[in-house]
Every structure is written in structure tokens, then in C-alpha cells.
Amino acid sequence: MSIPRKKQLIGLDIGSFSIKLVEINHNKKGRRLKNFGVALLPEGAIVEGEIQRPKEISSVIKRLFHNLKVRNKKVAISISGFSVIAKKIKVDISDEEGIEKTIRDKAEEYIPFDIDDVNLDFDVLEPEHFFEQDNVDEASEETSNVRDVMVVAAKKDIVNSYMEILEDIRLVPVIMDVDMFALQNAFEISKPWDPQNEDKCIALVDIGAEKIGINIIKENISLFTRVSCPFGGMQITGQLMSKLKVGFEEAEKIKTGGRAINENEKDTVEEIVASVVSEWVREIKSNIDFVYSTYPDESIEKIFVSGGAIGIAGFKDYLSMETGIPVYDLNPFANLIIDESRFDINYLNLMAPQSAVAVGLALRSVDDK
Numbered sequence: 265m266s267i268p269r270k271k272q273l274i275g276l277d278i279g280s281f282s283i284k285l286v287e288i289n290h291n292k293k294g295r296r297l298k299n300f301g302v303a304l305l306p307e308g309a310i311v312e313g314e315i316q317r318p319k320e321i322s323s324v325i326k327r328l329f330h331n332l333k334v335r336n337k338k339v340a341i342s343i344s345g346f347s348v349i350a351k352k353i354k355v356d357i358s359d360e361e362g363i364e365k366t367i368r369d370k371a372e373e374y375i376p377f378d379i380d381d382v383n384l385d386f387d388v389l390e391p392e393h394f395f396e397q398d399n400v401d402e403a404s405e406e407t408s409n410v411r412d413v414m415v416v417a418a419k420k421d422i423v424n425s426y427m428e429i430l431e432d433i434r435l436v437p438v439i440m441d442v443d444m445f446a447l448q449n450a451f452e453i454s455k456p457w458d459p460q461n462e463d464k465c466i467a468l469v470d471i472g473a474e475k476i477g478i479n480i481i482k483e484n485i486s487l488f489t490r491v492s493c494p495f496g497g498m499q500i501t502g503q504l505m506s507k508l509k510v511g512f513e514e515a516e517k518i519k520t521g522g523r524a525i526n527e528n529e530k531d532t533v534e535e536i537v538a539s540v541v542s543e544w545v546r547e548i549k550s551n552i553d554f555v556y557s558t559y560p561d562e563s564i565e566k567i568f569v570s571g572g573a574i575g576i577a578g579f580k581d582y583l584s585m586e587t588g589i590p591v592y593d594l595n596p597f598a599n600l601i602i603d604e605s606r607f608d609i610n611y612l613n614l615m616a617p618q619s620a621v622a623v624g625l626a627l628r629s630v631d632d633k
């Protein structure tokens with residue numbers, strides 16, 4: 265289904281390393297990439313999902329809109345970090361009127377913040393999407409009104425700080441999503457079609473600068489979501505800075521192969537990369553093991569990875585080796601119509617890993633809730 269032009273939104277992924285902007289025109293012919301840009305943020309502008317330097321972030325976003333000549337002011341953004349929690353809970357939804365209160369009371373048990381300090385959002389999942397859990401009496405659930413409900417809680421002050429930086433430059437935040445759900449939307453439009461895997465479990469893993477997000481899905485429904493584990497590319501940069509006594513930019517270059525490393529540095533670099541990557545893989549694996557313990561009959565067929573940090577040499581092979589699951593890149597541009605006279609395909613390919621969340625956001629429309 266196409267989205268009328270007026271209802272389209274700009275996808276704006278405000279990451280801790282860089283801001284990504286994606287605009288997609290969606291009409292009968294398909295989804296066409298209209299605009300794309302990335303702008304780096306100054307180091308420390310966002311730390312652990314919290315805005316530290318709002319003015320600098322606003323001005324980077326403003327410049328990005330200006331340079332790309334983006335006219336649409338309505339944006340979809342996402343939040344993540346430690347102040348956001350997504351959790352699937354079981355709720356009896358018989359009392360339609362009181363559902364919000366029921367979910368609020370129930371969510372209170374799972375949320376480590378004061379319920380008055382958070383914005384709560386929820387999505388009642390369809391009954392046909394019950395998955396087999398070892399500790400659930402399925403037959404009784406199918407006839408009852410107990411449903412899986414995805415609850416998202418985000419601390420109000422964090423939400424407000426994102427709103428403020430946008431309103432400061434006269435952008436209109438229409439949708440506030442969560443990185444891992446935007447990623448799921450990007451995956452849905454870009455996944456390679458494979459009839460044998462249509463109803464299988466898939467893991468989506470995003471490794472950015474400061475966080476790893478995990479979303480395990482089946483038939484486009486999330487079984488399990490970790491919004492933010494405190495790991496990412498910045499761990500390597502930080503250790504390179506302190507061990508090699510170099511600045512942020514130089515450490516980034518060493519990490520991404522933009523500057524040759526000498527013999528004295530080689531062992532240190534390799535040790536840092538190996539120890540950080542093994543931490544990432546351990547974390548991903550422990551989340552997968554948790555899913556297996558909750559859904560013993562499920563089997564994850566594929567892992568799709570995104571985020572800038574997946575560019576670390578050897579990471580994907582190591583992840584695949586340790587989990588025994590094949591690992592693929594999530595290329596969010598794969599099924600978009602791209603005008604090659606307007607976009608540099610090599611640049612898009614280079615940026616594809618870190619653009620998945622922004623593409624997912626650009627798919628949202630004014631009419632979404």
C-alpha cells in the first residue's frame with residue numbers, strides 16, 4: 265500500500281555516533297529513495313542514549329536538512345538506551361475500557377523506573393501469533409482473552425529532551441519509535457525472499473557506537489527484544505585512545521583501516537579488537553540462549569546484522585562460528601528503487617549497515633499510531 269505524499273515522514277536516526285536521514289517516496293510503483301544523508305556528531309554529544317549537548321545536535325540536524333534540501337518537516341525518530349524498555353507481557357484484555365490501566369499495573373512489575381516518570385506505549389499482538397512457550401497452557405490461552413502485549417516504557421525526561429532538540433529547529437516529531445522496531449520494519453521490506461524460511465525465527469542484531477540491540481522475530485512478530493546492551497564500536501575506540509595515547513579521530517581511523525598501524529601498535533590493536541568482539545558475541549549468544557530457554561521449540565535460522573560496528577573484520581564469521589547460525593548483512597536499500605544518477609551506489613553500499621534504523625523510520629506514516 266502506498267503512502268500519500270502528505271503523510272510521509274522523514275526518518276531521522278539520532279545515533280550517538282552519527283545522524284542518518286532517509287526520505288522515501290512510496291507510491292504505486294514502489295518505494296523510491298528520495299533523500300539520504302549522514303552527519304557525524306561531536307564526540308560525547310549523546311552518551312548512553314542521553315542528550316548531553318542539545319544545541320550541537322540541533323545544529324547538525326539543521327545542517328543536514330539544509331544540505332539535502334529536505335522540505336518535509338515531519339519526522340519519525342527513535343529512542344533507545346538504558347531509559348527505554350520493551351517487554352512482552354501477558355495481559356487479560358477482556359475489559360476493553362480498563363485495558364490501559366491493566367497494562368499500566370502489570371507493566372509496573374517489569375519496569376525498573378517509577379511508573380509516573382515514564383511514557384508507556386503498548387501493542388496488543390494478534391492471538392494467532394501465540395508461540396509455544398514451555399510454561400504456558402496453550403489451549404486455555406486460545407480460548408481466553410489473555411494476549412501477548414508488547415509494552416514500551418521510555419523515561420519522560422529522555423523523550424522530552426529529544427522533542428526539544430527537534431522543536432528547537434522547527435521540526436515536527438510525529439512518530440517516536442524504538443530502534444529495534446524500526447530495524448524490524450527495515451528488515452521486512454529488504455529481506456531476501458526465501459520460501460523455506462518464511463515462518464522461521466530470525467535474529468536482528470544492531471551494533472552501533474554505544475549499544476547492541478537485539479530483536480528476535482518470527483512471522484514479523486517480535487518474540488524477544490533487547491533495546492540496548494551497553495556495548496558497541498566506541499568500546500574499541502576508547503581503548504585504542506587510552507592504550508595508544510591517540511585522539512578520538514585517530515583511534516577511529518586506526519579501527520576502520522583509515523590509517524596504517526605500525527609494528528608496535530599491531531598487537532595492542534588486535535588484542536583490543538579480539539577482546540571487545542568476544543564480549544559482543546558472548547552477549548548476543550546469552551540473549552539467544554535466553555530465547556531458547558523461553559521458547560524451547562524454536563530455532564533461530566539466520567542472524568541479520570546492522571550498525572556501523574559490524575564492519576570490524578572477522579566479527580561476522582566469529583558470531584556465526586560461536587552461535588552456529590549463518591550471519592547475513594541487513595541491507596536496507598536492497599529493495600528500494602534507487603536513481604543512480606542521483607545517488608552514489610558505492611556510498612550507499614558503504615553506509616547500508618548504519619542506515620537500517622533510519623530506513624525503518626522513513627517507512628512510518630503520519631497515520632501510524
Ligand SMILES: Nc1ncnc2c1ncn2[C@@H]1O[C@H](COP(=O)(O)OP(=O)(O)OP(=O)(O)O)[C@@H](O)[C@H]1O
Pocket residue numbers: 278279280281282283471472473474475476496497498501516519520570571572573574575576577617618
Ligand atoms: N568500517 C567500519 N569498521 C568498523 N567500525 C566501523 C566501521 N564504520 C563505522 N564503524 C563504527 O560504527 C559505529 C557507528 O555505527 P552506527 O552509525 O550504527 O552507530 P550509531 O547509530 O550512531 O550509535 P548508537 O546506535 O550506538 O547510538 C562507530 O563506533 C564507528 O566507529
Ligand SMILES: [Mg+2]
Pocket residue numbers: 279280443472473571621
Ligand atoms: Mg544506532
